[in-house]
Amino acid sequence: MTRPGQAHTTQALGAIVLAGGTAVRMGGVDKASIELHGRTLLEYALDAVTDASEVVVVGTWVPTERxxxxxxxxxALGGPASGVLAGLDAFAGTPRQLVVLAVDMPRVTLSTISRLRDAAEGRDGAVLVDGKGRRSLAYVLDTAALAAARPDPEQAFGLSLRALIGDLDLASVPARDDEARDVDSWDDLA
Incomplete structure (x- = not known):
């Protein structure tokens, strides 16, 4: 087991960054390209999944350093569950564990992901929860458990992530400070 903040060394981790939403409350802007303190939201997300041996971004192509x-x-625009399944299908190799992270959560860090991975041991996964117990779009999932929960392709469009993984045994990991905050509006970004 690793300590919080310590990087995992296994190569069995993959990551899906969900960046293909409509951003209706922000006028339809591409959230992946929004800058916060001189860095894009996608760059923050990619930093959080540095330990992943392979990363799939579900969304419009933008330049990345990694x-x-x-x-x-x-x-397109089938919702988070459809995005996760499309991301899963895009991996060159199947990871044992999978990080699922929304691009609009810039306070999720490598340490957050490490805590989620530790909590997921012996379970189907873990989810980051805010101070009120609400789930965020930051998960670590066992890939085999996710594959077993996969619906028929015609049922995936519009399916909520909660419905997709509702039967999985997930540990709740309390957010520290503002880790669970997302950027859903221009006020959130400010």
Whole structure:
């Protein structure tokens, strides 16, 4: 077991960054390209999954310093569950564990992911929860458990992530400070 903040050395970790939403409350802007303190939200997300041997971004291609695979769900805008499944299909190799992270959570760090991975040991995964117990779009999931929960392709479009993984045994990991905050509006960004 690792200590909080200590990096995992296994190569069995993959990551999916969900960056293909509509951002309706922000006028439809591409959240991955939004800058916060001179860095894009996608750069923050990629920093949080530094330990992943392979990263898939579900969304529109943007330049990145780190090699990643870009993909989209078919049809587009199918929701988070559809995005996760499209991301899972885009991996060159199947990871044992999978980080699922929304691009609009810039306070999630490598330490956050480490805590989620530790909490997921012996379970189907772990989820970051805010101070009120609400789930954030920051998970670590056992890939085999996720694959077992996979619906038929025609049922995936519009399916909520909660419905997709609702039967999985997930540990709740309390957020520290503002880790669970997301950027859903321009006020959130400010």
């Amino acid at each position: 090699p990643v695979t870009f993909t989209r769900e078919e049809p």
